[in-house]
Amino acid sequence: MQELLELISERVANAFEAAGYDRKLGRVTVSNRPDLCEYQCNGAMAGAKTYHKAPFMIADEIADCLSGDEMFASAESVKPGFLNIRVSGDFLADYANQMAADQERLGLEKERNPRSIIIDYGGPNVAKPLHVGHLRSAIIGEAVKRIARFAGNQVLGDIHLGDWGLQMGLIITELRERKPDLVYFDADYQGAYPEEAPFTISELEEIYPCASGKSKEDEGYHAAAMQATNELQQGRRGYQALLEHILRVSVSDLKKNYEKLSVSFDLWMGESDAQPYIPAMVEKMKRDGFAYLSEGALVVDVAEGSDTKEMPPCMILKSDGSALYNTTDLATLVMREERYQPDEIIYVVDKRQELHFTQCFRVARKTKIVPPETGLVFLGFGTMNGRDGKPFKTRDGGVMRLENLLADVNAKMLEKILEGGHMQKEEAGRTAEIVGLAALKYGDLSNQASKDYVFDLDRFTSAEGNTGPYILYTIVRIKSILKRYEEENSLEGLRVLPPASPSEKDLMQLAARFGDNFRTAYEELAPHKLCAYIYELSNAFNRFYHETKILSEEDEEKKASWIALLSLTKRILEKSIDLLGFAAPERM
Structure with a gap:
């Protein structure tokens, strides 16, 4: 079924066309003055200059055309030329019933031309625990994925692991110092490598920060790590085998932690998966005249005449031939195009990486890594800060692990639930996890x-x-409320009747706007707009609830109508929070 605003706009557009004006002037929006009207159309103001007529005269004509239309309770022309609209209760009730009848989608139509979309989010480095810096990418990316999928698109979420940079060389170097006799460090070894990793996830998480600290203080150690990184990237067998162990151990742990966030990925791929595509990509860039040497490094110019600030060349290979993030991100595009031919790729990353992605997108366009019609979208997010306005830290100033943050939120929720005194500790613990995730x-x-x-x-x-x-x-x-009603009645076959009070109409109106608000959140990649909608819908329900004696109403037909409206409201809220990535408990 059509979205509510689309339906109203179509009717108003018909009126403009019937009066001899461009139907595009009939666009209707939700009123910014709900005390005056529910919807407004400013088309008469926009068309005054074109038609050499006072806007209020045009608005008067349109109001006359709409008079008597069963969709509208009123359509009034207001000087200097606004059109103030209120929809009829009968129309609203009919629309709500149509939504309720659609069990799966609540009346929301799927994309007429569905797209293939890859969403790149997550991006943790292997061998390191998830921390609060990974939170926003995971939460926003998961919501965008779910919303785009519900719209009817084919969507793949890719974690895009960081598993190919200096951190790999640091781990290999530190492991070699600790366990030099491991077969992985014997360059002449040609046999099969052990299936079991020579470290646990706890050991791995301790190795990296230790190696990183040494690298900052010891130039020789840093050089050895750089050499190990280069040898890994050049295909040294033992180091490749160690990388497989690091990935297997890390990914298993990452999956457990992301599961706690109700975040999942369709693709568990990393920079290392793009490595086989690098040589041919680089050679093609050279052959086509895009890549050239600058101070020993291989670069591609990406500056454009419209740039308002300096845009440095994009480095493809360092002077020693090593790959960079630029290299692997571009090779990942090559891989994605070869395997999936996506219509669009959305990167949910820290907004401070905007220069990096601007460079990569321009190289990809310039060198034809992706077709011109493929969308490359940078969805940059800001930082989560503490009350001091600085990036969130632990009390002692360190980076907080994500699992510790979740534990703190759950503990706070458990404390509040137990204070209520109506829930046993075991149930309270389960509920605290559900509500804590929603809070976060x-x-x-x-x-x-x-x-x-x-x-x-x-x-x-x-x-x-x-x-x-x-x-x-x-x-x-x-x-x-629904459970108490069901003790003596059935929810089957209930229908919403035209609203009998302002608060009932407000609730019905907001429920009917689910499709409009979903569409905005989807098209603008803006989960916050879906949040704003369900907050407004919740407020509307609570106003109606406090003004209405629902279950004690003696008119059974009226009570049944209210129950039908509440059932629809619940389904909208539950669908929306599912799209945002969390759920509701049975009680709180």
Whole structure:
């Protein structure tokens, strides 16, 4: 079914066309003055100059055309030329019933021309624990993936592991110092390598920071790590075998941690998977005249005449022939094009990487790594900060592990739930995990992705205000009402009747706008707009709830209508939070 605003706009556009004006002037928006009207159209203002007519005269004509239309309760011309619209209760109720009848999609149509999309998010380095710096990429990327998939597209989420840079050389160098007799360090060894890794995930997580610290203080150690990195990238067998062990051990641990965040990936690929594509890609860039040597490094010019600030060349290979992030990101594009031919690739990464991706996108276009019609989208996000306005840290100033942050949020939620005194500790623990994840994800997603935000544990875990727990509390309240109604009645076959009060109409109106708000969040890659919508919908429900004695209503037909509206509201909220990546408990 058509989205509500599209349906209303179409009817108003017909009126403009019938009156002899361009139907494009009939675009309708939600009113920014809900005290005056529900919807507004400013087309008469826009068309006044074209048609050499006062805008209020055009608006008067359109209002006359719309009078008597069953869709509208009123359509009024207001000087200097605005068109103020209110929809009829009958129309709203019919629309809500159509939504309710669509069990799977709530009336939302799938994309008419679905696209193949790859979303690059996550991006952790192997052999290192996830920390708060990985949070936003995981949460935003997962929401964008779910939203794009629900819109009807074929979507693949790729974690794109960091497994090919200096950190690999550092691990190999430190492991060689600790266990020099391992067969992986024998350059002449030609046999099969052991299947079991020579380290655990705990040992691996300790090895990297130790090696990194040594590298900063010891030039010889740093040089050895650089050499090991280069040999790994050139295909040394023993180092390749160690890389496989590092990946297997790391990925197993990463999956457990991402699972706690309700984040999943379709592709567990990394920079190393793109390595086989690098030689041919580099040779083609040279052969086609795009890549040249500059101070020993291989670069491609990416500056354009429209640039307002300096755009340095994109380095493809370092002077020693080693690959960089630029190299592997470009080779990954080659691999993705060969394997999947995506229509669009969305990168959900820290906004501070914008220069890197601008360079890579320009190289990809210039060298024809991707077809001109393939979309390359940079969705840069801001940082999660502490109350001091600086990137979030532990109390002693270190980088906080993601599992510790989750534990802190869950502990806070458990404390609040137990304070309520109506839940046993075991159930309270399970509920705290569900609500804690909602608090964390909603606290992040309700902010515009590109903006920095302050992580405030007390605010995020509050059941009041624009928070995840408040949204869940609303859903749980509706569940409770429906459950009590079902003790004596069936939910089957209930229909929404035209609203009898302003608060009922507001709730019905917001429920009907699900498709419009979903479409905006999808097209703008803006999960925060879906958050804003469900917060507004929750507020509308709670106003209606506080003004209406739902279960004690003696008019059974009216009560059944309210229950049908509540059931639809619950389904919209549950679908929305699922798209955002969290769920609601049965009770709180």
